[in-house]
Amino acid sequence: MFPKFSRNLWLLWFGTIVSAIGNELNAIAFSVYVLQRYDSIYLMSLTMAFSHLPRAIGGMIAGPIVDHFPKVPILVICDVVRGLNLIVMAVSAYFFDLALWVVWAVAVTNSFLDAFFDTASQTVIPKVTNEGELVKTYSLFTTSNQIVEIGMKAASGLLLAFFGPLPLFIFDGVSFVLSGISEAFIKIKENTDSRAPLRFTTKFKEGILYLREKRDLFRLLTVLGLSNVFAIGGFVGLLPYCKGIEHYGLEYYGYFLSIGGFGYLVGALATAKIPPSKYYLIFCVSFLVHNLHWLLFLSHELAMISFVQFFVNGLFMSSVSIIVQTKVVESTDEQYLGRVMALLGVILTALSPLSMVLVGYSADIFGAKETMIATYTSSLGFSLLVVATSYVRSSFSTESN
16 A cells, blocks of 8 residues: 655655644644734734745746755755744744734745745655655655644644644744754755756746646646635635634634544545546546535534534545646656646645635635635636536546646
8 A cells, every 4th residue: 555665765754744743733823823913814814825925936946946956955954944943933932022024924934945845855755766656655645644634733722722822833843853854864866967057047938838738737737726726715714713613612623624634544545546547536526525515514513514524525635636746747757847846836826825815804804604605605616617628637648748
């Protein structure tokens, strides 16, 4: 079910897991910190936007740089700097009245580095994977991350309620530094031309032209990016929605995400067994399940039923995530992989910050529940349009370009 472990795979896997442990807590801690201090969904959504927009901008820069320079040093630098940023911010917030712009500055910097780290790690994974085991490797990383997510998100609500967000920032910062130390020992053969001058503009244009020639791949990434814009309501609205329900509260935010993570875990375990002929069916069904899940979740306040819904949603979203990652890597020539993976990140995140701000502003005026219903009704309509037109069907063909 999982690939054979090599020394490099162990080191990359360990670094990713240690980083993920803190990262799961950090993602929630930023939102809770701003929401509790300023009591504004709009400011919370702005913080989330500042955690995503630089990622899109950084993605446009990261691709050519990752393709040009060795990947492992990029992983180490990104992890260590992100960790130190969080530690310094948390210590400063403990002793001083930290201004909101400082929190945003850390969010912006770390988000920018996220783009470089994600792009570099995606290009390293195929290099530490045995031939023919790429899907199994992605399944391994996804499964491990979901085990972490289940535990951390289930505990996050309680930890935040008892200790507040600052200790979680410290924990996250330390985990990043430990992750960087682990990755520093990875030894792989790098096919880079780092001694030659970096013609950034030329490399960037080459990446764009290459992706445009891969029409099936370009269509798939475009659909994913647009669906992400429509679906952002749940990510912005879930925390204030749970906070506003008397018998839910902050801890249920963590519980719901944890159950969704458990479904994601089961989906990751099952994905390696799915035949390629079923990839397109899984993709279409996951689109519909995701949107119906949120609309049904908002139609009642029964926690047990919601747990089942989050599990099923996580199961399908995991499978489609692994399938898409595998298709992108298998369809891309090695010399362009960094730029394509970076552009994938740009397409998935470029419009999300604007969507987050609009959803947050609307939630402050009309309410989180009403805003989420509107966004997921629109998302469902978009999903039905994609499925009805078979716009991305050829992207899942074994003969696809």
